[in-house]
Amino acid sequence: MRPTIYPRTETRLQAGAVVIFFRPDREAVARANRLAQILPVVIVDNTPIHAVERSVDVLSDLDTAIVYLDNAANVGIAAAQNRGVDNLLQRGFDCALLFDQDSDASVEIVEGLVGTLQQLRGSQRVAVVGPAYDDPQLGGIASFVKFGPFGIERVPAEGQFPLAVDFLIASGSCIDLSAWRAIGPMEAALFIDFVDVEWCVRAKRAGYGVFGLPWLVMRHRLGDQPAVVLGRRFAMHSAFRHYFLFRNAVALILYNRDMPLGWKLSELRKLPVRLLIYPIASKQPAEQIRMICRGLLDGIRNRLGPLSPSSTGRQER
Known part of the structure; x- marks a missing residue:
């Protein structure tokens, strides 16, 4: 049976989103504004204060309901995510959805992530759930991943049930903040690459589950051409x-x-x-x-x- 996507009128986990900006353009701002129509949003901006891109005031169009935190420097994705999550923790949220500025999440994806996390945590300890992602540049919907004894094993993003996996990319993931408190924040010293892998490994070591939700698909671009x-x-x-x-x-x-x-x-x-x-x-x-x-x-x-x-x-x- 496919997990329930909780209707917005039903009591559920209080969810907020953390979006990381780095030299954002107007499309990034528009995506953040659309997300703010679904749930509360915190933007953490890693754009250096003297960057040429800051001469164009794209941020003036940000929805006034969005909490904007300016790092004034590129402190890395991990430190920025930690700052955004800390803001949600201080405000009493139950879970945090992480997004890059080029990720576009629909109502179905947000509701599906939060609703499934709520359903799963009723019977087990869950650290994070995440959608499958579709990068047209790399050939479509990517498989989830598990670690085998001699390498990684691909798990096709298929079916209507949560898949127990070993890590999820951070963008689009939904983290249970009670698990975050136990596992700890992202490793800021890594700055960017393998931050999500290392955190998921820590989560699994601590006894928390990591689940891919194959029926939810989010468009996400990894890298350049x-x-x-x-x-x-x-x-x-x-x-x-x-x-x-x-x-x-x-x-x-x-x-x-x-x-x-x-x-x-x-x-x-x-x-x-x-x-x-x-x-x-x-x-x-x-x-x-x-x-x-x-x-x-x-x-x-x-x-x-x-x-x-x-x-x-x-x-x-």
Whole structure:
């Protein structure tokens, strides 16, 4: 039986949304305004205070009901999510839905996430539920993921029942804030990549469930225009972002004992492929190589936290 999508008139968990901004455009503001018609919204803005994009006052169109928190710097996705969730906790909310600025959630998705979380938590400890996501650039609806003994296992996003999985991407997820208190916040030192993976691993270790809801599908774009090599699509990002991808992968493999062996083996196999593909597919191969190498070195040293803007000239997402 398909879990109930609770009607808005029925008593339910008090849910709020946290949306992370970074150099937002008017479309991002419009999406946040639409979301604010469904549930309370907190925006945490990671746009650096001196960014060129701030000369265009796109924020003037924000719905006045939205709580706007300005970090005035790119402090990373994890720290921004933590600040938004802290705001909801202080205001007594029961659960938090996390969104990137390019994620567009419908009433059905919001109601489905909150209603299913409420139903599941009646019989077990649940950390987070999340929809399947559809990225047309990468070939449509992505599978959910579990960690096997020697790698990751794909779980097709099919059916009408919650699927027990091992991690969910943060955008579109709905977190039980009573579980958040027990598990702890996102790991701010990771800055961006693998933040959601590490948190879900911690949640599972603490005895909380992670569930994918395959009948709910949210459109979400991962990265820039993907590179296609031998018929396979690879999500592409800036050199700045690839620094964190390589750094955090290496640091988690070497120093985090809680990360599952299957995840570590999977990432070890991916690293040399990414090392080859990213510079080849980029318009700035030298910069890609420089930042990837720096990420590998910092990962080996377990040197986490933000990257100095002076090392890249301009921080990118």
